[in-house]
Amino acid sequence: MKSDHKLLLLFAAGLVIFPWVITNPYYISVLVFVGIHSLLAMGLTLLLGFAGQISLCQAAFFGIGAYTSGILTTKFGVNPWFAIVIAIGFTGTISVILGIPALKLRGHYLAMATLGFGEIVNIILREWVNITGGPSGLTGIPRLNFAGITLDTEVKYYFFIWVIVLGVMVFLLNLVRSRVGRALQALNRTEQAAEVMGIPVSQYKIKTFALSSVLSSLAGSLYAHFITVISPESYSIVFSLVILAMVIVGGMTSLWGSILGAFVMTIVPEYLRVFEDWDVIIYGVILLSILMFIPKGLVYGLQRLFRGTLKLFQVN
Amino acid sequence: MSFFFQTNRLTKHFGGITAVSDLSFEAGIGEIKGIIGPNGAGKTTFFHLISGIYPPTRGKIFFAGKDITGLKPFKICSLGICRTFQNVQLFDNLTALENVMVGRHSRSWSGFLKCGLGVPNAQREEEKIREKALEQLTLVGLEMRCQELGVNLPFGEQRLLELARALASEPKLLLLDEPISGLNETESHRLASVIRKIQEKGITILLVEHHMDFVMNICDEIIVLNYGEKIAEGTPDMIQNDPRVVEAYLGKEIEESAHVGS
Numbered sequence: 273m274k275s276d277h278k279l280l281l282l283f284a285a286g287l288v289i290f291p292w293v294i295t296n297p298y299y300i301s302v303l304v305f306v307g308i309h310s311l312l313a314m315g316l317t318l319l320l321g322f323a324g325q326i327s328l329c330q331a332a333f334f335g336i337g338a339y340t341s342g343i344l345t346t347k348f349g350v351n352p353w354f355a356i357v358i359a360i361g362f363t364g365t366i367s368v369i370l371g372i373p374a375l376k377l378r379g380h381y382l383a384m385a386t387l388g389f390g391e392i393v394n395i396i397l398r399e400w401v402n403i404t405g406g407p408s409g410l411t412g413i414p415r416l417n418f419a420g421i422t423l424d425t426e427v428k429y430y431f432f433i434w435v436i437v438l439g440v441m442v443f444l445l446n447l448v449r450s451r452v453g454r455a456l457q458a459l460n461r462t463e464q465a466a467e468v469m470g471i472p473v474s475q476y477k478i479k480t481f482a483l484s485s486v487l488s489s490l491a492g493s494l495y496a497h498f499i500t501v502i503s504p505e506s507y508s509i510v511f512s513l514v515i516l517a518m519v520i521v522g523g524m525t526s527l528w529g530s531i532l533g534a535f536v537m538t539i540v541p542e543y544l545r546v547f548e549d550w551d552v553i554i555y556g557v558i559l560l561s562i563l564m565f566i567p568k569g570l571v572y573g574l575q576r577l578f579r580g581t582l583k584l585f586q587v588n
Numbered sequence: 589m590s591f592f593f594q595t596n597r598l599t600k601h602f603g604g605i606t607a608v609s610d611l612s613f614e615a616g617i618g619e620i621k622g623i624i625g626p627n628g629a630g631k632t633t634f635f636h637l638i639s640g641i642y643p644p645t646r647g648k649i650f651f652a653g654k655d656i657t658g659l660k661p662f663k664i665c666s667l668g669i670c671r672t673f674q675n676v677q678l679f680d681n682l683t684a685l686e687n688v689m690v691g692r693h694s695r696s697w698s699g700f701l702k703c704g705l706g707v708p709n710a711q712r713e714e715e716k717i718r719e720k721a722l723e724q725l726t727l728v729g730l731e732m733r734c735q736e737l738g739v740n741l742p743f744g745e746q747r748l749l750e751l752a753r754a755l756a757s758e759p760k761l762l763l764l765d766e767p768i769s770g771l772n773e774t775e776s777h778r779l780a781s782v783i784r785k786i787q788e789k790g791i792t793i794l795l796v797e798h799h800m801d802f803v804m805n806i807c808d809e810i811i812v813l814n815y816g817e818k819i820a821e822g823t824p825d826m827i828q829n830d831p832r833v834v835e836a837y838l839g840k841e842i843e844e845s846a847h848v849g850s
Contacts, residue, residue, distance in 0.1 A: 443704040450703035450714060451689070451696050458679045458690045465677035468639050470665035470694025470757055479700055525681075 313530035315484030324460030329390035335507025337492025363489035409503030523569025598647035625813035671763035685734035691756025744775035
């Protein structure tokens, strides 16, 4: 645990320094997106890497969060912070209603169920034009105002989002090192033995699913209040797969891996823009190479590389 | 008369197959009762019924005065019944110590929120979990292995580890499913002495085993199952001389006794 704290402090220091060194607001906004993606990836890492439950509808919960915040603030004039709380409650409830039957399924069947749910959400966002604005989406989503400061610049949002990400990180690091975390890892392997040892397997799976979907919803709300314009294409199976890729590339069983994955999968495409039509191919080649040579994820690849130094931090 | 542990006409059908039929069985506090029978006799199914993995088709199970029929496994664990598995179901992503710490789950209470926030209560509870788990590991003699991945241990030590994990849940009734199967002579003796230590603590033990010598030596009483039914019940002496038992094994028992030394 101590080593995680050291790494957290180091990381926080790096985050604080970054905007002084790289002042270009575009790059800072990329880091805002990395932060938002980190929330999504961390939730999925907890669900998939620790509890072993596959979910392909993270983007759907992301969308429910974004749209609930967007609709409540633009159409009903609800206070944005209050709207975020409502969005979280709403998403949590939906995820429990979905989770109770769905989590009785395993492996591919669970993946299909979540896939189906994701599609339903995407269709609703596209078709319910009166509420969601249809394919054109919502515009004019208000900025957040925190203690009198309006979060209307990239730098302000950058610090705001990363404080939240680090807070969630501390929470999840505590969680996975605790009896709950061990219980999740146990039920990941053999549900039968886990339940016989006193772990309420169904309850824990549903709670983990709810927690991960709530994180996605929070990410969605924060995204909406940053870019102020949202539309349905962002919330589809494609994005769920991107989040999955972040988790796997970073290191599925590591929370630090989810942040690393979010960094890599958000920043690399930015660099590849230069290559125009080749960017997708190169992106695919990079992904393939990582998965072929470092299948456990970048975090473990780095661990192998810097075994000595990383002993200080004992990542994971 | 009510016993500490009792099943009443316990029956389990799987479609057309009757795995356990009309099984009535009792055990008193601190007894070690053996359950033997040919392969497929329903012994492991019996354990699955008691631990709540399968709900019985008919019949009842009583423990410490409570009707536990049909309760979910985690509830049964918290009531004080735990078990080991025939094929050793360790958690292969956890260290030996962590495996045993999972055994403490039913004796601890911090939930998602408290654990995530890292409140002092949860931290203190975690310390206690670690302490108690280490105690159990030491009891079975595995304390030097605590940081190793459970599944990297030699098979004999894996069986001991699984036992430590079950003990960590502070069971009053322990179900051991073929605990010495796959072990050599030394490992069997090591495990037998641990089982005796457990009995001295007053824990009731139900033991399924194929090694006749082991069973006859360690058990107070034995029941014999064949095709899901109880065909004999009594002290080791009575069972060894029961013609029905010998017939059920058709000479297998005689062979096994000849192989296993005292």
